[in-house]
Amino acid sequence: MVQQTLEVVKATELKEKPDPATLKFGRQFSDHMFMMDYSAVDGWHQPRVVPYQPLELDPSAMVFHYGQSVFEGLKAYRSADGNILLFRPEENFRRLNESCDRLCIPQVNEEAMLEYLKELVKLDKDWVPSEVGTSLYIRPFIISTEPTLDVSPARAYTLMIILSPVGSFYKGGIDPVGIFVEDEYTRSAPGGTGYAKTAGNYSGAYKAQERASTHGKAQVLWLDGVEKKYIEEVGSMNVFFKINGEIHTPALSGSILDGITRKSVIELLESNGMNVRQRQISMDELIAANEAGSLQEVFGTGTAAVISPVGRLEYKGQDYVINGSEMGETARWLHETLVGIQTGEQEDPFGWTIVLET
Amino acid sequence: MVQQTLEVVKATELKEKPDPATLKFGRQFSDHMFMMDYSAVDGWHQPRVVPYQPLELDPSAMVFHYGQSVFEGLKAYRSADGNILLFRPEENFRRLNESCDRLCIPQVNEEAMLEYLKELVKLDKDWVPSEVGTSLYIRPFIISTEPTLDVSPARAYTLMIILSPVGSFYKGGIDPVGIFVEDEYTRSAPGGTGYAKTAGNYSGAYKAQERASTHGKAQVLWLDGVEKKYIEEVGSMNVFFKINGEIHTPALSGSILDGITRKSVIELLESNGMNVRQRQISMDELIAANEAGSLQEVFGTGTAAVISPVGRLEYKGQDYVINGSEMGETARWLHETLVGIQTGEQEDPFGWTIVLET
Ligand SMILES: Cc1ncc(COP(=O)(O)O)c(C=O)c1O
Ligand SMILES: Cc1ncc(COP(=O)(O)O)c(C=O)c1O
Numbered sequence: 001m002v003q004q005t006l007e008v009v010k011a012t013e014l015k016e017k018p019d020p021a022t023l024k025f026g027r028q029f030s031d032h033m034f035m036m037d038y039s040a041v042d043g044w045h046q047p048r049v050v051p052y053q054p055l056e057l058d059p060s061a062m063v064f065h066y067g068q069s070v071f072e073g074l075k076a077y078r079s080a081d082g083n084i085l086l087f088r089p090e091e092n093f094r095r096l097n098e099s100c101d102r103l104c105i106p107q108v109n110e111e112a113m114l115e116y117l118k119e120l121v122k123l124d125k126d127w128v129p130s131e132v133g134t135s136l137y138i139r140p141f142i143i144s145t146e147p148t149l150d151v152s153p154a155r156a157y158t159l160m161i162i163l164s165p166v167g168s169f170y171k172g173g174i175d176p177v178g179i180f181v182e183d184e185y186t187r188s189a190p191g192g193t194g195y196a197k198t199a200g201n202y203s204g205a206y207k208a209q210e211r212a213s214t215h216g217k218a219q220v221l222w223l224d225g226v227e228k229k230y231i232e233e234v235g236s237m238n239v240f241f242k243i244n245g246e247i248h249t250p251a252l253s254g255s256i257l258d259g260i261t262r263k264s265v266i267e268l269l270e271s272n273g274m275n276v277r278q279r280q281i282s283m284d285e286l287i288a289a290n291e292a293g294s295l296q297e298v299f300g301t302g303t304a305a306v307i308s309p310v311g312r313l314e315y316k317g318q319d320y321v322i323n324g325s326e327m328g329e330t331a332r333w334l335h336e337t338l339v340g341i342q343t344g345e346q347e348d349p350f351g352w353t354i355v356l357e358t
Numbered sequence: 359m360v361q362q363t364l365e366v367v368k369a370t371e372l373k374e375k376p377d378p379a380t381l382k383f384g385r386q387f388s389d390h391m392f393m394m395d396y397s398a399v400d401g402w403h404q405p406r407v408v409p410y411q412p413l414e415l416d417p418s419a420m421v422f423h424y425g426q427s428v429f430e431g432l433k434a435y436r437s438a439d440g441n442i443l444l445f446r447p448e449e450n451f452r453r454l455n456e457s458c459d460r461l462c463i464p465q466v467n468e469e470a471m472l473e474y475l476k477e478l479v480k481l482d483k484d485w486v487p488s489e490v491g492t493s494l495y496i497r498p499f500i501i502s503t504e505p506t507l508d509v510s511p512a513r514a515y516t517l518m519i520i521l522s523p524v525g526s527f528y529k530g531g532i533d534p535v536g537i538f539v540e541d542e543y544t545r546s547a548p549g550g551t552g553y554a555k556t557a558g559n560y561s562g563a564y565k566a567q568e569r570a571s572t573h574g575k576a577q578v579l580w581l582d583g584v585e586k587k588y589i590e591e592v593g594s595m596n597v598f599f600k601i602n603g604e605i606h607t608p609a610l611s612g613s614i615l616d617g618i619t620r621k622s623v624i625e626l627l628e629s630n631g632m633n634v635r636q637r638q639i640s641m642d643e644l645i646a647a648n649e650a651g652s653l654q655e656v657f658g659t660g661t662a663a664v665i666s667p668v669g670r671l672e673y674k675g676q677d678y679v680i681n682g683s684e685m686g687e688t689a690r691w692l693h694e695t696l697v698g699i700q701t702g703e704q705e706d707p708f709g710w711t712i713v714l715e716t
Contacts, residue, residue: 026418026507033417054414059391059520060384061413064501067425067557068564104564139507143422144561149384149497149522151594153564162417164507184549189583191544193562199425200558203502204551206426206462206511225547226584236509 002045006116008123011051020129023167025304026137030127034120034140034161038106044159047112049120052162058147062154069199070099071141073303074260075166076121076356078130079344084121084356087342089114089138091260096140098258099196104153105142113140117161118356124163125358133168169305174335176311176325179234180212181221181283183316187232187255189225194232194255202236209235215314219300223283225255231281237300237308238262241281242330244294251278261301265334267350283315290320297328306342307335360403364474366481369409378487381525383662384495388485392478392498392519396464402517405470407478410520416505420512427557428457429499431661432618433524434479434714436488437702442479442714445700447472447496449618454498456616457554462511463500471498475519476714482521483716491526527663532693534669534683537592538570539579539641541674545590545613547583552590552613560594567593573672577658581641583613589639595658595666596620599639600688602652609636619659623692625708641673648678655686664700665693 011031018028029052036047063069072092077085093110100107117138121128128136140161144154185208188194193201208220219235231250233239238259241248247269252258266276289295290313298310311325340346341353369389376386387410394405421427430450435443451468458465475496479486486494498519502512543566546552551559566578577593589608591597596617598607605627610616624634647653648671656668669683698704699711 027505029418052417054416055419056412056414058412059410059518060387060497060522063422063557064427065429065497065499065557066560067427068561069422069425071423102565103561104568137507139418139423141423147385149495151560151563152567160417164418186547186549189544189547189550191542191583191586192547192550193558198558198561199421199423200551200556200562202424202509203426203461203556204558207460209510210462225549228549 002042004045004047006119007046007048008119009048009050010123017127018165020131020134020165020167023129023134023165025166026164028164030124030136030163030165032120032124033163034116036116036159038157038159040155044106044108047116049123055158057145060147060149062144062146062148065149066144066151067198067200068103068105068144068154069142070096070103070105071139071197071199072096074138075135075303075342076128076138077135077343078128081344083344084125084128084358085342085344086121086354086356088260088264088352089117089354091263092140095197095258095260099198100142102193102196103198105144105157108159120161121163122356122358125356127163127165129165131168133170135166137164137166139164174309174327176309176327177218178216178312178314179219179221179310180215180217181223181313181315182208182212183223183228185211186225187222190254192225192255195252195257197257217314221313224253229282229284231283231286232256234300234310237302237305239298239300240265241286241295242297242328243289245296247274247276247330248281249276249278250281259301261303261306261338264338264352265301268334268337271349287315287320290322296323297330298322299328299331306338307331360400362403362405364477365404365406366477367406367408368481375485376523378489378492378523378525381487381492381523383524384522386522388482388494388521388523390478390482391521392474394474394517396515396517398513402464402466405474407481415503418505418507420502420504420506423507424502424509425556425558426461426463426502426512427500428454428461428463429497429555429557430454432496433493433661433700434486434496435493435701436486439702441702442483442486442716443700443702444475444479444712444714446618446622446710447475447712449621450498453555453616453618457556458500460551460554461556463502463515466517478519479521480714480716483714485521485523487523489526491528493524495522495524497522532667532685534667534685535576536574536670536672537577537579537668538573538575539581539671539673540566540570541581541586543569544583545580548612550583550613553610553615555615575672579671582611587640587642589641589644590614592658592668595660595663597656597658598623599644599653600655600686601647603654605632605634605688606639607634607636608639617659619661619664619696622696622710623659626692626695629707645673645678648680654681655688656680657686657689664696665689
């Protein structure tokens with residue numbers, strides 16, 4: 001019988017915690033990590049929490065060659081009364097399984113994964129920082145480990161969860177960003193892997209990100225891969241528009257990520273009596289609305305920044321300023337409300353947060 | 359000063375060579391491998407040949423999360439007189455650099471890489487099998503190793519070359535394969551990473567490959583990502599058609615790989631007075647040509663199989679038989695000629711082969 005209950009091997013020496021004031025994203029990791037293996041015979045087995053440590057892999061391990069790997073990203077927040085809160089973690093494991101399906105990776109047990117995650121975070125609870133805006137970033141990921149150059153789904157995988165304390169995204173207050181509308185490079189096309197959180201989608205975007213930077217813009221706004229007319233996402237965020245008092249966002253087309261912040265923003269707005277139109281939105285329509293003065297707000301949504309207002313937009317060589325490059329009232333309200341719920345400062349009428357008993 | 363000349367650390371114990379009769383692709387590796395590291399300060403440095411061994415990487419190493427990795431594939435052949443021949447290896451390093459460019463990976467020195475490769479193969483020369491149809495598969499690859507979850511190009515990489523003896527692709531003679539024309543899943547779209555040999559392109563194709571298998575077909579025929587009308591590639595091969603005595607192949611559009619076998623086939627045909635038309639080819643045109651009896655041959659080209667004739671084609675639920683499911687004369691001639699040049703059995707008027715002094 002293979003081991004199916006969680007085994008915990010504690011680190012004998014704990015690391016020094018980083019200074020929360022100078023935390024950089026994803027550079028420091030906590031004392032422990034979660035691991036679980038998959039084999040064709042035993043399925044997913046041997047769930048374990050072990051000291052954070054290097055991986056040993058054969059140079060032929062399939063992940064290096066064919067990129068069969070998926071990941072997730074979520075956060076644990078410290079509430080004012082010292083509790084630790086997780087934000088909709090079950091949604092991340094649901095999406096992990098959707099990514100697995102697209103990449104031909106065997107699915108995981110979502111309920112069990114949530115329990116393992118809780119145990120890991122509880123053990124490393126001192127790594128959840130408490131300063132305003134900080135949190136513990138949680139990265140579950142699966143890699144194909146079988147040592148063969150065969151171009152086909154692997155028969156061996158490892159799932160891991162690593163934890164990294166992260167600083168405030170908005171140190172000097174929220175500053176609207178500039179975005180570059182990319183009309184050459186493609187992130188994803190219909191029938192591709194765009195809706196999955198798989199490794200190749202991200203490195204494939206670097207070239208466009210580089211170009212945006214040379215234009216002095218922080219992020220890429222992606223257009224559809226077919227006509228290069230319709231808006232998809234902004235960098236690693238979903239995107240929303242307030243036009244004439246109404247909120248619009250690109251519909252889930254198969255080529256964009258089904259963001260959990262996106263979903264929460266929609267639910268939050270709708271439960272407050274606002275209507276959100278999920279549809280195809282063209283760049284032409286957006287530029288026309290901006291010229292006509294009816295484009296009131298543009299903002300991205302994602303786990304990292306929660307809400308990220310967009311102040312400028314470069315499209316086909318021209319710069320467009322949005323809302324005088326100020327953060328709009330809807331973006332501000334959404335940010336405050338979501339962060340409030342995530343950190344336990346506001347009531348959570350949706351049952352989105354899970355309080356860890358530590 | 360960082361080390362820039364090749365260091366060789368020999369294995370103290372050599373492995374047993376596998377039985378050439380039962381070799382499987384990419385499952386056994388030779389005694390040594392090549393490694394070289396990149397850092398922002400030193401660039402590519404410390405080229406070395408070391409015993410084949412596992413890699414140690416931090417769980418946050420970027421390649422696991424964002425798939426920033428590229429690879430190549432070529433072969434060393436044993437000639438009848440015992441020499442070892444490489445087939446156009448400089449083309450592989452040229453293409454590696456093109457892939458690097460698309461993935462924002464720092465380029466390598468192509469001449470130096472060729473010298474390192476030669477040294478590695480010479481050292482493991484006993485791993486080049488001599489049975490008909492066998493060869494030593496060579497896999498150069500680069501992975502991003504920097505331990506951070508930042509979504510941006512890494513500042514640390516490792517380049518490796520590993521060697522794997524491979525058996526004959528055509529054990530029971532060359533049998534034309536069946537292919538499934540995929541009109542839902544997309545391999546690549548214009549502006550994407552299709553022309554690069556990067557990890558994510560391959561695992562992103564597994565789902566379609568699975569579907570082809572359930573239809574009893576060996577490979578996927580990919581259509582363009584925009585209109586799903588035009589032919590791109592077959593599995594991991596470029597594809598050629600003989601229609602009314604003339605040879606046609608999809609033009610390099612940016613979404614297909616610039617295959618070295620493809621290039622060699624074109625040069626071989628043209629130097630023998632045959633014209634090859636590189637252009638857009640639609641499925642409709644192909645089906646019509648087949649119905650009219652003018653579609654004489656379909657074959658794939660790639661390092662693995664050299665020439666792979668296609669005998670059947672499933673498109674929108676219908677099966678089409680090509681050339682009575684027999685290998686055509688052009689495919690046969692190309693296969694014999696290319697394999698002849700690669701193994702030194704035929705003269706090489708093009709200077710494609712490099713003989714290693716062992
Ligand atoms: C491509 C992409 N789009 C959107 C998002 C936002 O998703 P979520 O709100 O679940 O963080 C992310 C990041 O997680 C992403 O990687
Ligand atoms: C996607 C793809 N197309 C075509 C080819 C054929 O290229 P080459 O002839 O250089 O092996 C390969 C394999 O190498 C490939 O991976």
